[in-house]
Amino acid sequence: MAKQTKMIFITSNEDLVHQIASKQVEDTHIIDLDDPKQVTSMINNNSINWTFLAGLSELDSKNDQIYKRALDSHQDDQEKQRKLLRKSIDLICKICGDRAIGFNYDVLSCSSCKAFFHRYAHQDLKKLKCSSRNQNQCKIVNGERSKCHRCRLNRCFAMGMRTDFILSQEEIQRRKGFEKNPNISSTNSTCISQTFNNNDKNIFSESLTAEDLIVIDTIQSDFLSIFQNQFEGSKELIDLTDRVSALISWSESHNKLALLIIKYCRLINEFENLNADDRFILIKYNLLSLFSVILCYNCKSRNQSSSSYQEYDGVENKRQFYSVCDPSSDMYTKVINLMISSMETLNQDLVLVSLLTIILLFSKGLSMNENEPLLNDSLSVYRAQSYYTKILWNYLIDKQGEMKTYKQFTRMLTEIFQRQTCATIFREFINIQIKASQTIDQITPLIQTVLHIS
Amino acid sequence: MAKQTKMIFITSNEDLVHQIASKQVEDTHIIDLDDPKQVTSMINNNSINWTFLAGLSELDSKNDQIYKRALDSHQDDQEKQRKLLRKSIDLICKICGDRAIGFNYDVLSCSSCKAFFHRYAHQDLKKLKCSSRNQNQCKIVNGERSKCHRCRLNRCFAMGMRTDFILSQEEIQRRKGFEKNPNISSTNSTCISQTFNNNDKNIFSESLTAEDLIVIDTIQSDFLSIFQNQFEGSKELIDLTDRVSALISWSESHNKLALLIIKYCRLINEFENLNADDRFILIKYNLLSLFSVILCYNCKSRNQSSSSYQEYDGVENKRQFYSVCDPSSDMYTKVINLMISSMETLNQDLVLVSLLTIILLFSKGLSMNENEPLLNDSLSVYRAQSYYTKILWNYLIDKQGEMKTYKQFTRMLTEIFQRQTCATIFREFINIQIKASQTIDQITPLIQTVLHIS
């Protein structure tokens, strides 16, 4: 087929319009720009053969997109229908009643309320005064929403807008990509590095090496393959019929977990190379602390609240366990709160959890028990711990920059102390329970060791 | 200015083309679609006065966008340049080394790794086997990244990809807008409602009324204007020079907070209408619990970790306070962990915090102190508490649906109990400290009352 000449005329010349509109011209499409409905419907119904536009070549992608949009037709129909439906039915700004554009700062709201909250969210509500005489009771409606700052901002908060949905400067920088490598641009990095350099013989100065990456890869892989069922499978609940069954049930489930932890530890060369006595001591005095690290990791949703509620049955079961053992004890509060605190610090970071487990394992004297025997080769243990601590440090530096890592480390150290305190009192608590209920024969030997019974 | 008639003719009719092209027609633009270069250059150089298109009215936004895009021209150049620049330099997929498209699931990665993780993140790593003989040590590089599932998924985790960044079904539904009003579409709502209806005389069945909204508005406004400085101002730290100064300093700062709380309570009509004795009793026995609710709200960044670290100085100061008072006590752990737990439950929701404060205020017997005297008008207190509980319930239902609200309520009730336990032992702790240090004369009367000293 011979190529036809195709042209577009865009005109406001009345003579020409009249001339063309009056007689039927073949192979010609007419769009009356003054009749928006016609424009819309013609484009949407694809009654014009727009596809010939696709024959155009060498147009850059931007223009391609324009034509593409014009060419897609029935999809836009759907979309338009849906959008119209939505907008006319339920997309109402909860603050001013205007047409909402979506969720802004966690509240269904319009663009102006979004902008307003973004501007004023950090202002002091106390310093703003209600402009009208109706004391802080101005109606915020579409027409006069910008009359009174005080009442508008207040309504934003009242409808649930959250200042914490406003990105911090740090978060903006990361998004913008100026800081895709957060470890490069940290301005105060030298300062902090030096602090550590002075104390710690420069072990914290490098970044992650290729070798470190392989170690992380391996560790994390081992950790996940050993414990994944623990995280994703349905948690088995403790039998709560009475104290005896509860204790035995607890002992059995923790015996399983302990075996998994030991299996994991034995994959670490530095641990496996120690002599048997030292391995035994490290397990005996540190395993209880490891429980809480591993149990606080779970791989559910990011949303804090929903994740905790998904775990609710498990938590409730745990609470009742302590309650069955000793209703007057506040052991439960201590344990569960430590776990919640750790969940925040560990922040669902699998690498962090798997490394921290090893670091805790190699802790000497962590149990703060005066009876803890000396290690034969405490130097190796110290070296191993330093090595993994360094890897963890570098991993976090690489991931989130030095400033944040510094703070996170400080807090993790605090938590390790809490973890230890908690383990000690838990050990006493459970020992008392076991003695009182005379279930010692039914506790597995491994758990007896961990509880320092034998 | 009178509106001109504007039209577009698209034609392949040679007669018409010839006719128009041969004579100069005013107010008309001609585009020859067979000469792509002409089309491109005309569009890009904007030599056609497209702007008259802006005169079009009532076109829907989609079409506006098409025209708008046609009007923009040189900006795309810039953008393309910048994107190329970035992508060629520093955007390397941390998993396979391919060109990254940005952060996916918290790791700088390419589109294929993004899709891969999205597909397999919830698979069991243990069940996947490493395909090659190199045991779980396959190199994941651009060319052969899809060889071994096991090692690829593992590397995703190792580089820090997070399953919790994958939206849950619930979150997707909310975004898509099918559930802009979460209270409408809840399938199991009747079931839960009935549970509550049976127990609670149907008070939980309605949705938020206009009147409720005004109450929320007022309450939340009062709360914010009274406590905002507490949240946003620089927290004043406790003087830690020695135990005596620490206790006095603690007493003074909490005296201020107590006065603010009382000020807030007196804005509640139901409280103000009680007789003086009842008001006194409620304050005396409940104020200590209220401290922890109010202090656990802060309005910093959403990011969990960064927000906690911003608060770190305050937390550390608090820890040292307990340490100065009694280094052997684990009071600190209890208090701080309760606060961290509450921060999660209250989820930075200002309305929730302000209502919960009132609900706790109206609690009778919350202090679980056998000596707590009976109220004169306990019915009014009960009614007030029911009223605000109902409003809170409806607010949460409206915001997040019934299922989640049910779970959140259950957990909040648990926390209220913990809060009470904590308050009681805190009262004992601080009383012991005050007696031991003989600082009772320097403790303000209000704090003495709250501590049940007087």
Place this chain on the structure above:
DNA sequence: AGGTGTTCACATAGTTCA
């Protein structure tokens, strides 16, 4: 000039299809 509200640009979720 500073406040307001619309629109643009962008990041990163999910989704689709060859």
Place this chain on the structure above:
DNA sequence: TGAACTATGTGAACACCT
């Protein structure tokens, strides 16, 4: 499987108004 798409919700910028 992975490139290319859509969708949502951020911040930023602009044109307008007082």
